[in-house]
Amino acid sequence: MADLVIETQELTKRYGDFTAVDRLDLKVRSGEVFGLLGPNGSGKTTTILMLLGLTEPTAGRVQVLGFDPARQPLSVKSRVGYMPDSIGFYDELTARENLIYIAKLNGIPRKEAYRRIDQALERVGLGDVAERPVRTFSRGMRQRLGVADVLIKEPELIIMDEPTQGLDPAGAREFLELIQGLKEERISILLASHLLHQVQAVCDRVGLFRSGKMFVEGTVPELARQVLGGAYRIQVHVVRPDEAIQQALGRLPGVLRVTPRDGTGYEMETREDIRPQVAQAVVGAGGELLTLEIEQPSLDEIYARYFQQAEEEVEHVPA
């Protein structure tokens, strides 16, 4: 089994009567990108603050890279890079000066610090504007400077809170490419976000979070199977949909559902990619196949469906 970079047991944070994080068991493996996904106010930031020892847990245990953040915060913070949500810099200082301060706080020797700073700025594409005051930076540039800031300490684990918030689609895509690059270096990443569709592509595993609880976790296809009941969705377009075709499709193995689509074909939910069988079935039932498309369900859909189910269950609980 891969070693864990983050492990929490029954981690709980209460503010007065309000429970922000509720008995959370979170495990992040070395080298993976884990997405902590949930709506605003679900307790993601609170969880992260506890992971870094920036706020004290009310109960439960935390281990980050084998250290206890409450007792050994310096060991944790010198190995973990943290990008807070709505990250801020000293506007009147240049990008380089901002990073020099961080390097000093980390006690990195001057020469080594300068080397790392140059490297990090180059890496995030800010090499040319290193001497400009951060005041002049766009949101996207700030976000990339945030990554450079985190890279200075050559972290084993990076924790990012809402990293794509406020970025335009192009900026977000660029940013996710940057994360992809870090992942290839085997840096473990924990990414908290409420923008599911943006982070779906880079996460190895995700955990769905709401009201301080993590309801489900796993890879996106796993979640799809768990929540939607099927991982694949196949769109079938035929010339003349009829009863015979629909029945033939319904008899295929691994089919969960066949829904007619406004007179042009069917939408199928299946456990496997069974497009060849679908094609055969259509032809076998005397139909004429036009197109056959497969799409993976998006996290948004899983999420919406999951919480819809959860709410329905709550409503059906007898009073």
Added chain:
Amino acid sequence: MSQLEAGMVRSGMAAPQAQGKEGSPWTGLWAVVGKEMADHLTSIRMLILELLVVLTAAGTVYAALQTLRSTVGQDRFLFLRLFTTAREPLPAFVGFLGLLVPLIAIALAFDSVNGEFNRRTLSRVLAQPIYRDALLMGKFLASFFTLALVLTVIWLLIIGMGVIGLGLPPGGEEVGRMLWFLVATIFYGGIWLAVALLFSILFRQPATAALGSIAVWLFFTIFWGILAQLLARTLRPIRYGFVEEVLAQARLELALSRISPNTLYTEATIGLLSPSVRSFGIILPEQLQGILLGTPLPLTQSLLLIWPQLTGLIAATLLLFALGYVLFQRQEIRA
């Protein structure tokens, strides 16, 4: 070795400190001090204040020189008079200092913590391997050193003007007194630094913190004296006109007025810069016997006289800082 310690050594943990946390609470302190001082020294805010102080010093000391030139040779403490001589319409430089030092101190510190909140840099900085202790202490020390630097420069400037204007160097005793006066002034600033720092922790809006600090300062400068008088009259009323009653009231008023850092600073200044002052209290005729009024005290005696005031200033600074420290430790750092 207790069981607990043994367990920790076995599991390879660092030996815990008093709070049970690893490492020194001051890790990274000097990085913070360096950065904050650089900020202060390059800020426009400080430039304006420095200009203001230099102009005030030059104006008042020049005016004092006009008066003092005629007395060269008659006065042993000519250099001390540079600070205390007023010439209409200008007050003496010490009078201005009582006003300017709090202003500089408040300007240095009113946005130190809430400024980091508002720029959203606090969580990023505290995510580095340092404790909050180092950040707060670093900010305080940087402001304190900046204040000390500014005041020392002004102090040297005034002495320089004195040497040129009076045509003679200060004596050893004078230098000693002026040095202690500088120390007292710096610590008087320390109090206002601590007040402003405390408000910068309490209030998220820098403007609120600045106004709060200025309000406290105004309260002590203007209202506390009146309030002390009123309180003394109420608590120790003079019913029959006995001397004891009058004395008790005066003593209480004096004690109350000493709660104000302004009183402490004024008394320290007087004790240091006017060597003939032997007491701040009420002097009874019998105490005066055998004392030649007007003979200057040696520096050590003057120091003894103002020692309570000086330690009071330092103690108040420490107390206020400690209060801010406790509040900052408990504060949620999320923006």
